Amino acid sequence: MKMKAIMIIMMTLVILAIGVVSLSALKSSSAKGKKQKISNFFLKTEIYKSNDKLTNTIMKLDYKDSTFSYQEKYILKPGDDVGYETESKGKFKMNHDTLIFYSEMPENAQLDFGTHELTDEEIAKNKFSYIYPIDEKVDDNQVKIYFDNIAEIQEYKAFTIIDHQLKPINIIERKELDESKLIKTKTSNFFLFHYLIIEMPKNNQLLIIGSRDESFLFDFNKIPYRSFHFYTRVYWGFMDLTGIKFQKNDKTLKRIQSADDKRYQSSGALNLDFIKQ
Known part of the structure; x- marks a missing residue:
């Protein structure tokens, strides 16, 4: 009788052990499946x-x-x-x-005519051929942008992105030049017509938005200037x-x-x- 009781206890322990191993294997398989599913999601x-x-x-x-x-x-x-x-x-x-x-920001190929013809030295410092530096002193907390002749700067508003939301940025000055000003470069010439002086966003992300479905992004982590000329035409085939x-x-x-x-x-x-x- 004692031997029979011992055998029953041993059989019970074996069954429990098998159950634990099976459950562990099932959980492991399930975890691997979930992990694989998540991995596949981020690869798709x-x-x-x-x-x-x-x-x-x-x-x-x-x-x-x-x-x-x-x-x-x-x-x-x-x-x-x-x-x-x-x-x-x-x-x-x-x-x-x-x-x-x-x-x-759009690539230079978006603007196949009317670009600033940058030298190798200039393109090494600023990779965007639709932006050209203007040698002017600007306050540290401001940026001055000259726009091409087709820009309607009176309609422009300035924003940045904070917590995934558009936040207005102050436009300090909006000015049409009395006379267009010729800028001579090493390889070509262009004119200045009008400009905006804008509060520099602390996160270096500036959006200029117009009334004709216009949206221009200026990423100052990539733009090394605080005063420059900008060709809006680069956005004719590119949407911000x-x-x-x-x-x-x-x-x-x-x-x-x-x-x-x-x-x-x-x-x-x-x-x-x-x-x-």
């Missing part, structure tokens, strides 16, 4: 297409480095003489189900989406409209739903 790329019927517009999200690219191309119809293409690229951040874009937000679910991206941000309200492609491909 998602492509979305706008519902706009007038354009072929694609948004691509690359989770491995949190980058995005945006391409919008007008679909020519019979009788159309010209179309258009525009693009954007940069970084994105996720805040719960909200997707927030932070564009890069800095601060633009989308609500994201499993199947769609939907732009979040804001009373404080009136940019691109006329853009059908950007404001219609994007469907996951």
